[in-house]
Each structure stands twice: as structure tokens, then as C-alpha cells.
Amino acid sequence: MGNVLIAGDLHGNTAHALTVVRTAVREECARVFVVGDFGAWEHMASGRRYFDVIGKAAKRAGVIVYFLDGNHDKSSLLHELYDDCRDDEGFLVCRKHLRYAPRGHRWIWEGTAFAAFGGARSTDKGWRLAREARKAELVAQRRRYGSSKTPETAGTLWFPEEEMTDDELTALLAADDSPVDVLLTHDKPRASQPKWNRKDKPECYPNQDRVQRIVETLHPSVVFHGHLHVRYTDTIASGDGQWTRVEGLACDPEASQYPEYAKEHSWYVLPLPYAQPEIEAAEPDSLPA
Ligand SMILES: [Fe+2]
Ligand SMILES: [Fe+2]
Incomplete structure (x- = not known):
């Protein structure tokens, strides 16, 4: 059970998350790692239920589900709730079998x-x-007519902490490069150049440049995103004559707009220990452009 199932965005899709957990069992993976947009919305009752359901399913399956934060995760609340509740490897324990990897986290x-x-x-x-x-306005209106329902508005759709700042990244890389x-x-x-890129927009470039900087500093053999x-x-150059393989993963079926989508595109079985890819031993001339 040394394999890890790396999974793409779940967006709080419980059915797909459960499929991912079942796939981990089938593929003999003791661990699942979701690369963001997990659906960390514990400021809402539905978000807390989602964590409960996934945590229990993972426990029953005998796997641990890990995730990092995407732009659609309320990572500030994860830190608020779980910074003081860490496992031996430094992950934040949200549920016994559901754990968060904060930005810059490292482990073996x-x-x-x-x-x-x-x-x-x-x-x-x-x-x-x-x-x-608009939601806040509707809540205010209801209040005026006597409703005491607690509003769940601010930060439910957009989170100010969504991207790293340059200073945040500089500090993380200075701590360990x-x-x-x-x-x-x-x-x-x-x-990296995907065949279909819905994020090829100038406002996206600063954070993509930050990830590029991480790649050129840490020289990973492979990146999953x-x-x-x-x-x-x-495959991209990662500096000092090294090359890095980039594996982009698809998301849950409901959020996909890609015409050739298949749910199998949203996960990848990574055998551990990780073997260096053949490309590292290849002659530079034979490398993909
Ligand atoms: Fe997403
Ligand atoms: Fe995202």
C-alpha cells in the first residue's frame, strides 16, 4: 500500500470524492492527495458535513486523504481551526483521516x-x-422581515487568501530551498503548455510565475497540479540543465468543461518510492520541446 493516488480538483463534489476514495482502495493506495479546490468550506454547515463524510469514508476504506489549498478553499479557516492540531509529519488534522498540507509544507x-x-x-x-x-442583500432583506437565519455570505465564493504573495513565497523558499x-x-x-488552457490570461501569470520559481528552485522530477x-x-526545463515532468490533472465531472473529459483523467497512481523518469537520463536533443 505504498502508492499514493494524486487527485485533481473536487470542488466539494461528495460523489466524486467517494469515487476517488474507492479508486484508491482498488489501486492499492493507502494515501490520496488532492491538489487543491478540495472544497474546504467549513464556514458553512454543508462544508462541515462534506468534511465529516469524506473523513468517515476514508477511515472505513483504511486510507488517509490529504489536500492542499486551491483558490476555492478557505485556507485561512483551516489555519484558524487546525494549526494547533498537527500529525507527526506536520499536516493539519481536519478529521482523523482528512489532513491539510499548508503552503510550503514538506514531508517524506x-x-x-x-x-x-x-x-x-x-x-x-x-x-x-x-x-x-447579492446574497448579503437578500439576508438583510429577510432580517428586516424578522428572519433570524445566520447569514453565510462573506467569503463563501471568493477568498482573499486565494493566491500566494511574492513575499509569502520568498519566505517559504528562504526557509528551505x-x-x-x-x-x-x-x-x-x-x-508548461497544456493542450487546452482556460487560464492563459494576464491576471493568472503572476501566480504561474511563482510556481515556475518554485520549480526552478526545488528542481522536482515531477509536478502534479x-x-x-x-x-x-x-516537460519543462527547471534550471541547471534539469528537466521536470508536469502532470496536469482533470477535475470532478460537474466542474469540467473539457469536451473529451473522462473521470480517469482526474487521478494518477504514483508508486512509491518514486523512480526517476527515464527522461532524466536522455540526451538533451531527444527531449520534448
Ligand atoms: Fe478548480
Ligand atoms: Fe482552482
């Missing part, structure tokens, strides 16, 4: 060095803020 599984860096930019921030404002084998991120590195909602593989 089966001799393989990992690092996680969450966060990304939402391109529909304006729409999300407008919807929040030693190499890793496997890098897990939500956003893509700037240099989500956020683009499409499955692709690419």
Missing part, C-alpha cells in the same frame, strides 16, 4: 521527498464578489 513518504504549495488566482473574482453582495522529488501545486508552472481542469503531460 517511502524515501520520496514531497513539497506542497497551494493557491491560485480566480479569474471570475468580480462575478463571485457580486454574487456574495533543498530539492524535492515530487512537487504538488494547485496552479501550473508558467512554462490541478486548477486547469484538464489532463495533460509536458
Whole structure:
């Protein structure tokens, strides 16, 4: 059971999350790692139920589900609730079998060095803020007519902590810039070129540049990321004559807009210990462009 099932964005989709847990069992993976947009919405009752359901399903299946934060996760609340509740490897324990990897977290599984860096930019921030404002307005109206229902508005659709700042990243890399084998991120590195890219927009470039900087500092053999909602593989230069394989993972079926989607595109079985890919031994001329 040394394998880990790396999974793309779940967006709080319980049915798909349960499929991912079942897939982990079938593929003999003791661990699942979700690369962001997990659905960390514990400021809402539905979000707390989602955590409960996934935590219990993971326990029954005998697996532990880990995740990093995407732009649609309320990571500030995860820190608020669980910063003081960490396991031996430093993960934040949200439920016994459901754990969060904060930005810059590092760990070793089966001799393989990992690092996680969450966060990304939402391109529909304006729409999300407008919807929040409309919800707040409706709650205020209901209040005027005597409803005592607690509003669940601010931060339900857009979270100010969604992307790393340059200062945050600089501090994390200054704390530890030693190499890793496997890098897990939500956003893509700037240099990778997916066949279908819904995030090729100027406002997305600063965070993609941050992920690129992480790649060129830590020189991982492979990066797994989500956020683009499409499955692709690419190889990029990671500095000092090294190369990094990039594996973009698709998301849950409801959030996918990619015409050739298949749910199998949303996960990847990573055998541990991780074997260096053949590409590292290849001649530079034979490397993909
Ligand atoms: Fe995302
Ligand atoms: Fe997403």
C-alpha cells in the first residue's frame, strides 16, 4: 500500500470524492492527495458535513486523504481551526483521516521527498464578489422581515487568501530551498503548455510565475497540479540543465468543461518510492520541446 493516488480538483463534489476514495482502495493506495479546490468550506454547515463524510469514508476504506489549498478553499479557516492540531509529519488534522498540507509544507513518504504549495488566482473574482453582495442583500432583506437565519455570505465564493504573495513565497523558499522529488501545486508552472488552457490570461501569470520559481528552485522530477481542469503531460526545463515532468490533472465531472473529459483523467497512481523518469537520463536533443 505504498502508492499514493494524486487527485485533481473536487470542488466539494461528495460523489466524486467517494469515487476517488474507492479508486484508491482498488489501486492499492493507502494515501490520496488532492491538489487543491478540495472544497474546504467549513464556514458553512454543508462544508462541515462534506468534511465529516469524506473523513468517515476514508477511515472505513483504511486510507488517509490529504489536500492542499486551491483558490476555492478557505485556507485561512483551516489555519484558524487546525494549526494547533498537527500529525507527526506536520499536516493539519481536519478529521482523523482528512489532513491539510499548508503552503510550503514538506514531508517524506517511502524515501520520496514531497513539497506542497497551494493557491491560485480566480479569474471570475468580480462575478463571485457580486454574487456574495447579492446574497448579503437578500439576508438583510429577510432580517428586516424578522428572519433570524445566520447569514453565510462573506467569503463563501471568493477568498482573499486565494493566491500566494511574492513575499509569502520568498519566505517559504528562504526557509528551505533543498530539492524535492515530487512537487504538488494547485496552479501550473508558467512554462508548461497544456493542450487546452482556460487560464492563459494576464491576471493568472503572476501566480504561474511563482510556481515556475518554485520549480526552478526545488528542481522536482515531477509536478502534479490541478486548477486547469484538464489532463495533460509536458516537460519543462527547471534550471541547471534539469528537466521536470508536469502532470496536469482533470477535475470532478460537474466542474469540467473539457469536451473529451473522462473521470480517469482526474487521478494518477504514483508508486512509491518514486523512480526517476527515464527522461532524466536522455540526451538533451531527444527531449520534448
Ligand atoms: Fe482552482
Ligand atoms: Fe478548480
